[in-house]
Amino acid sequence: MQVLVTNRFPKRMRLLRAGEFDRVFAARALAVDSSIALYGAVNELDHPRLGLVVSRRIGGAVARNRWKRLLRESFRLSQGELPALDLVCIPRAATPPQLAHLQESMRRLAARIERKIKDAARRSLKETP
């Protein structure tokens, strides 16, 4: 049965609980560019999941909601090209960027995290035979 690539974004694709966030931060896989910081961790599912951390440093409620909406939309539109990771996304700039730039950097950073995790797994496999 062919997996239909949709752009839906139901709630099971979100990270909501504190424990899920702690698990991603504990994996210590980080990639950063000028607009966002992205943490990643391997999950046991066949799709990626997204969590958001937007602090009050970013601005008022309107500005924070704007960031979160853009990040969710960017994840929703590019979820087919993302690896099956749990991602936690943290904005770094005060002013949100364009949606296309955000998609691009999210894809790039997710790919970088995937590579990092594979390297780490190989190294630990070698070191502890």
Added chain:
RNA sequence: GAAGAGGGCCGGAUGGCCGCCGGUCCGCCGCAGGCGGAUCGGAGGAAAGUCCGGGCACCGUAGGGCAGGGUGGUGGAUAACGUCCACCGGUCGCAAGAUCAGGGAAAGUGCAACAGAAAGUAAACCGCCAGGGGAAGUCGUCAGUUUUCAGUCAUCAGUUUUCAGUCCGAGCAGUUCUUACUGACGACUGAGAACUGAAAACUGACGACUUCCCCCGGUAAGGGUGAAACGGUGCGGUAAGAGCGCACCAGCGGGCGAGGUGACUCGCUCGGCUUGGCAAACCCCACCUGGUGCAAGGCCAAACAGGGAGCAUGAGCCGGCCCGGCUCGUUACGACUCCCGGGUAGGCCGCUGGAGACGGCGGGCAACCGACGUCCUAGAGGAAUGGCCAUCAACCGACCCCCUCCCCGAAACUGGGAAGGGGGGUCGGCACAGAACCCGGCUUACAGGCCCUCUUCGGGG
């Protein structure tokens, strides 16, 4: 038309595609659930700040007193308020209107820098005035002294007339004459004691006046100050003055009358004649106020590990204190309470139908209220309400093109601009800001736009 005053409203619209949250319905599956579909609904005037007030929930049924906190013209509206409405009063404004924590300062305590005599019921630095004392000066009177002048005059000196005497001389003698001397009366001149008068100076006394000083009083009219100075003006009055008296005015208090529910207003009258400011200083008075907050609270599930202390005039509820009340307990290795430590951060309810919205009607000046009709209008739970695009409307900015007059003005002249104005097009921008239990207010933020009412001034009819 200009300048202004007050108030109300809006806060983009429509459509397409892809998504998100919730309700309802349907379908499928391996049915405590999952997946999919249809349909309906899905941020604001401030959702904000959290400055007040309530509902609701728990604590105990929410009680009394003190403390603490708050409010402060009157009447009303309201569930309630520190909110709103109307009115009253003060201040500002030509006005429309704006603004005011707007009770009490003769209950008490306190504060007022600097300046100023004094910052408040008491005084007196300068000043003004009366009395007493002293000093100086001027004037007057009296007395004394001195000097000068005038007069009178005892006395003295000189000269001289007359008379008398003596001497010398002449003449015969007498008489007489002459010279000198002496004396007397007198005259003149000079000196002069004394007296009188006048003038001047000095001294003393007395009196008057002026100035200064001291003492004891009176007075608060005036005094550079200051934010603020113990009513204002006039007349009388007084030694000088003063509400000391009077008239008018301002202000305070009392009484009476009228109007108003009332704050208060108006009028008459009386009074002591004046008693200031700050209470967002302490305070007094009146009124209000129990605490905690949906992380309230209830139910279910999951997980863990226990230890210590307290007591019968006890512990807890209970909060800053007391009273009062309630619960547990009645001699207990228990229960209860407290402390330390450990575990769980899952689900359901509360959770949105409400002091609800809209519409006209009725009552009320209004805030608001009443009945009726219609409607249901977000309910998430790391937190949805979005992304991309198109069209339209309004405004702003930049650029391009076209036109030539345009602006102010009712209009003309004048003036100004033409680096302007008008039209069209393209592009870009379009605020403040995001529900977290729910309401009523307040405050603050805000691109732009619309509407209504009123005032003053100017012009025209």
Added chain:
RNA sequence: GCGGGUGUAGCUCAAUGGCAGAGCGCUUGGUUCCCAACCAAGAUACGAGGGUUCGAUUCCCUUCACCCGCU
């Protein structure tokens, strides 16, 4: 969501309603061959806006910023 606190000079802190101060720092001058130290002089501030008062850093209200606590 609820509760509490603080804003004073560049920094750390004071101050009855009437003068804004201290220490360190800064600037200038002196001293020294030069620097340090020292001496002298100077500049710099009451978070913002209203109100009460004759007068506000202080009292009251509003507002802004920051910090802390409950959970």
